[in-house]
Amino acid sequence: MQAKIKEVACKGDPHTFVSSGFVPASARQRTPSQPVSTPSIVKIDQGSTGQLLVTIQSVKARSYELRYGPVPASGATLNWTTIVVPSTKPATPVNNLTPGTTYTFQVRAYGKLGFSDWSDAVERMVI
Structure with missing residues (x-):
């Protein structure tokens, strides 16, 4: 919710939003799935x-x-x-x-x- 408020306070300017320390949701990196280990x-x-x-x-x-x-x-x-x-x-x-x-x-x-x-x-x- 706080990020949404900051986004509104930045008036849609992505540079101002990012410079305030926030990361847009679409830019977040997810760890890709990894292959399963071989059991024994x-x-x-x-x-x-x-x-x-x-x-x-x-x-x-x-x-x-x-x-x-x-x-x-x-x-x-x-x-x-x-x-x-x-x-x-x-x-x-x-x-x-x-x-x-x-x-x-x-x-x-x-x-x-x-x-x-x-x-x-x-x-x-x-x-």
Whole structure:
């Protein structure tokens, strides 16, 4: 309200308005949106048989994607399964895994400007 009064007192002269120490609303700089940081997998705990509990590092994100797949034989392509994770707490349960199999996990965050890069891969064997 005070700025409006000053603007009226300046009789519409932008030079007088600015020289009085005020900044026109249209000239204010907003910090542009920044890409979301890449999260990491903090730990993977054994859950019940055929289940792992994945703890994801929280970043300023709207949601996360967790992908996982069994470690393939040498030279084979990894088959990923991707799930959406709305929150990092509690740990994310990954079910229906084959006991005795080692799985690779990666996570990425989704923010205002899209997805982050995938995290470093973490491997864990299911019991």
